[in-house]
Structures are given as structure tokens and as C-alpha cells.
Amino acid sequence: MLDIKILKENIEEITLNLKNKNYDFNNSEFLKLDSERKKFILQSEDLKNKKNVLSKEIGIIKSKGGSATAQKKEVEDINQQLLKFDALLLEAEKKFSNFMLDIPNVLDVKVPIGNSEEDNKVLTYSNNENLSENNSTDTIDHSEVGKILKLFDQETASKMSGARFNILYGEFAELHRAIGSFMIDTHIKEHGYKEVNVPLIVNNESLIGTGQLPKFKSDLFELKNKENFFLIPTSEVPLTNIFRNKILEENDLPIKFTSLSTCFRSEAGSYGKDTKGLIRQHQFDKVELVKFAIPSKSCEELENLVNDAERILDLLELPYRKVLLCSGDTGFSSSITYDLEVWLPSQNRYREISSCSNFKDFQSRRLNIKYKDKSSKKKTFVHTLNGSGLAVGRTLAAIIENYQDNNGNIEIPKVLRSYMRDVEIIKKS
Numbered sequence: 001m002l003d004i005k006i007l008k009e010n011i012e013e014i015t016l017n018l019k020n021k022n023y024d025f026n027n028s029e030f031l032k033l034d035s036e037r038k039k040f041i042l043q044s045e046d047l048k049n050k051k052n053v054l055s056k057e058i059g060i061i062k063s064k065g066g067s068a069t070a071q072k073k074e075v076e077d078i079n080q081q082l083l084k085f086d087a088l089l090l091e092a093e094k095k096f097s098n099f100m101l102d103i104p105n106v107l108d109v110k111v112p113i114g115n116s117e118e119d120n121k122v123l124t125y126s127n128n129e130n131l132s133e134n135n136s137t138d139t140i141d142h143s144e145v146g147k148i149l150k151l152f153d154q155e156t157a158s159k160m161s162g163a164r165f166n167i168l169y170g171e172f173a174e175l176h177r178a179i180g181s182f183m184i185d186t187h188i189k190e191h192g193y194k195e196v197n198v199p200l201i202v203n204n205e206s207l208i209g210t211g212q213l214p215k216f217k218s219d220l221f222e223l224k225n226k227e228n229f230f231l232i233p234t235s236e237v238p239l240t241n242i243f244r245n246k247i248l249e250e251n252d253l254p255i256k257f258t259s260l261s262t263c264f265r266s267e268a269g270s271y272g273k274d275t276k277g278l279i280r281q282h283q284f285d286k287v288e289l290v291k292f293a294i295p296s297k298s299c300e301e302l303e304n305l306v307n308d309a310e311r312i313l314d315l316l317e318l319p320y321r322k323v324l325l326c327s328g329d330t331g332f333s334s335s336i337t338y339d340l341e342v343w344l345p346s347q348n349r350y351r352e353i354s355s356c357s358n359f360k361d362f363q364s365r366r367l368n369i370k371y372k373d374k375s376s377k378k379k380t381f382v383h384t385l386n387g388s389g390l391a392v393g394r395t396l397a398a399i400i401e402n403y404q405d406n407n408g409n410i411e412i413p414k415v416l417r418s419y420m421r422d423v424e425i426i427k428k429s
Contacts, residue, residue, distance in 0.1 A: 001100055001365040004034075017106050020113050020327035025103065033096045040089035044082060051078045101214055105362040107327050108336035114326025120339070121324040131319055131343050132350065139345035140408070142400035143277035146172060148408065149428060154276060163275060164267060164282040171426045175399070175412070176285070178419035180392045183287040183312055184260045187389055191308045193258035193289060198238035200262060204228035206241045209367040211333030211359075221264045221282075231264035236386045239290040240363060247379055248371040254293040254301055258389065260285065278393035279351060285392040291385040294371065295361070298383035302358040306338045309354045309389045315415045318398050319343040321350050335360045340390075342398040353394045356387030 007014055007030075015025045054071050061068040112121050125131075146152020151172035157165040168176055187193040201223065207213040212220065212233060221231040232238060239257045248255070263286050274280035289308060293301040306322070313320045325337040334357035341350035361381040364370070370379040403411040408428040412420055 001362060002103055002106065003361070003365065004100070008034075014106055018104060020111075021104055021107055021330060022115070022328050023104050030099065033092070033099055037089070037092040037096045040085055040092050044085045044089060047078050047082050047085065051075055051082075054078070098214070101208065101366075104332045105211075105335050105359060107330060108358070108360075110324070111330060111336050112324065112326045115328040116326075117329045119326040120329055121326065123322045123324055123338075125321045126313065126319050129319070130321070131345075132348060134348075137345045137348055139401050139404055141277065141346040142344075142397040145400050145404065145408070145410070149426065151426075162282075164280065166278065166281070171420075171423065172396070174420055174423075175416070175426070176392060176396050178416045179395050179399070180260045180285055180287060181419050182315075182416055183389060183392070183395075184258060186312060186315065187258045187287065187289065187308060190311065191256070193256040193308075196235075196239060196242075196257050196259045198232070198235045198259050198261055200232050200264075201229055202232055202237050202241070204230075206237055206244075209244060210237050210240050210363055211366070212237065215332060219266055221266055232261065233265050234263050234286060235259040235261040235288040236290055239288060240384055240386070241367065243292065243369045243382075244367040246369060248292065248369070248382060250294060250371050250374045253371060253382065254291050254297065257290045258287060259290075260287050260392075278397040281393060287389045287392065289356075289387045289389045292369070292371075292382045293385065295380070295383050298358050298360060298385060301383075302336070302338070302356065302385055305385055305387045306340070306356045309340055309356055309387050312390050312395075313340065313342065313353070316395070316399065316413045318395075318402055320353070331355075331357065333357070333359050333362055335362065342394065343402065344398060345401050351394065353398065354388040354390050357385065359384045359386070 002014070011027060011030075015027060018025045054075050058068040058071045058075070061071065112119065114120065140148075143152055143154065146168075149172070151169045153167040153169065154165070157167045184195060188195055204213060207220070207230060220233055223229045223231070239259055242257070243255075262283060264283055265281075267280055267282060278284075289305055291301050291305060310320075310322070320340055320342045323339045323341060325339060330337050337355055337357040339352050340354040340356070342353040343349075344351050360383050363384045364381040369382050369384070371382050372378075373380055399413060400410055403413065405411065410426040412424055412426065417424060
């Protein structure tokens, strides 16, 4: 949520900024809703002040043995008016809050202007090589390899669960588990994150706090037998909510959490896209990285977070590129986002495998997460950051495709072999 004071003071500048995010900020509606809210607040306060004055008068009159019938009647009238204004204020506050919750985060000055992913800025390629310049490939799609090896079964999964689910058998299931364990171990041992095991079900307030609600409800799986509860779309939600309504100490920052969890997304709006394979699933595993940082250090912490995610790809020796998202492709809650895109040779293109974002104080305002500044002693909103480190299914797909040999066998990356009973290759029978 944006700072209301800053929004008012910089309304024209912020309006232009949000327009670059393809959001039309309604200045007049904002000012109207804010004015209505303030009007009811002032009217309510005036009535309360009158009531206090009358209460004192009644006390004085009664102390002198007099009758205060008229004053009591006036207090009763004020109480009725207060009930009316409280209801009006509640409705006005609700309208204003809903309006504010619909406004996306302001873009960082580093974000390039653009309308879609076509305008994103490629920053680097691993090994300084753009593999998409080579348009020829004999690589078989990872899902087809899985079928040949009888280790991947989307047809049976579809019968029991519907589209965008799969079953992994044998070495594929083991490799999937090995990838997640390797990632979480690396982030703990090398990068200093604390592992957290999180709930897979969260409430309405938790999703509002991180920005998935109210705008993106169609992307979520809601529990029908328990109103306002949802399956998590990412462990970012429970990890960030750990400190909701809490005040942190500056000396404890940055706080770095990581979690390997199953995630659930309805993939609304993606009909017909990536319907086979492991790229776009309703259910998938992902290692999440979440940080809480002081505002002056959050840009530095974002760079570190991106490096932490890149480290996984480097250790797995998977080709990838780093991309700075343009304004039109930057997410609702994010101020700036870097994507890491892994090379999938069967598609002859790079596909997103990690998104690393700095939300600044957008989420912490919604969740009321502050820290106590050592020097000023003031309580200030922290900055929150998150990124994938990495998506497990997409990493599995990338390994299957990039580690194929001419005989249809799949080599196991060296760093994963200790997690795979020292198996070096998945052989085609």
C-alpha cells in the first residue's frame, strides 16, 4: 500500500509513474473518497466534543441538586447521531481502503519503460553467450523424454486431478527431490538463510498483506468449505506474514528466510499455454527466498538475493540470462524485479525460473511491519524482498533438456549426485 501522505504530496508524479505500469490512477476519485472519510471523522469528533461538554455540565448541575433533563436529552440525540456517523465513517473507510488496496506499487527509477515482456532489458548471459542465436536443436522436450523413460505421466494425473498436474516416477521423482534439497542446503550453508517450514493454507488477511488479494483472487485456489482461506500461491505469503503487526530491531536486520514448499496456482488467463510438461503447473514445488531489510540497504539486498538465485544455476551449470523487467511487466506489488531465465533447448528460448523483487515498504505498510531505528529511535516500515531460489519443476525440466546425450540418456549434474545415491546418469532402457 502506498503512503497516503506521499501520494498526496506527489500525486501528479505518482500518477505518471503508475501509468508506466499500465495503471490509470483516478486522482479525482482518490481525493473524493479521502474527503468523504475526513468529513465523517470531523463530524464525529465535533459530536464527541459536544457530548463531553454536556457531560461536564450534567455533572455540575447534578452536584448542585439541579435537573439536567434537557442536557441528557441532547446527549441521547448526540449518541444517535454518532451511531449514524460511525456507520457512515465505517463505509467511507471501507471504500477508501478498497481503493488504496487496488493501487500497485510505484516503480523504481531504474525500471525501463515498456509495455510488455518484449520490452524487458537483458542484462547478462551466463558464459556471455546468447544461445537463442542458434536456431537449430535436436533436443527432445522434457515431457517427451519422461514418457520415453516411463518416468513422467501426465495422462494418469489428468484423469485423477485434471489438466496441469503430473506424476513423476523413479529417478525423476528422486531427481526432483534432490533438486529441492540441494537448493535449500545451498541457501542455508552458503548464503545464511534460515529455513522455515510454513503452512500451505493461509487466510484472506495474509494474502491482502502481500498483495495477492483483492486483485488476483482468480489466480488462487480458495477452500470452499472454509471461507476466506486459500492454498498458498508461494511461500512468500506465510514467510512475509511471520512479522505482521510486529516491530523489529535494526540490529536483527536483514532477516533472511528460505522455504521449500508446494505451491498452488490456478493459472487463470493462461489457457492453452504450456499445457504439457513441468513449466506451468497448478501444483509445483519452489524454494522461496524472503528478506526484511532497512530501507537504505534494500537495493543492495536485492542484488545479493539475485546473486543467491544465480548461484544455484551456476552450480547446476545451466545456461541462463538475467533480465530487468520493464514497467509494464513489473508485478503489482513490486517496485523493481529481475528475472532469471533458464535455457530450454527444445523450445529454443529462455524461460523464467526465478523472479527477484524489491517491494520496498509496499507490503510492510499493508502488514504493519516496522523496525526501530537505532539513531532516531523512530519506528519505520521495513522493506521486504523475495525471489525464487529456484522453481523446482522448471529446474528439473531444464536439467532433463540440457543434460541429454545423443542416446537419450540424462546425465546428473555433479552437485546433485550425492543427493541421488551417487547416480551419475539416468539411462534409456
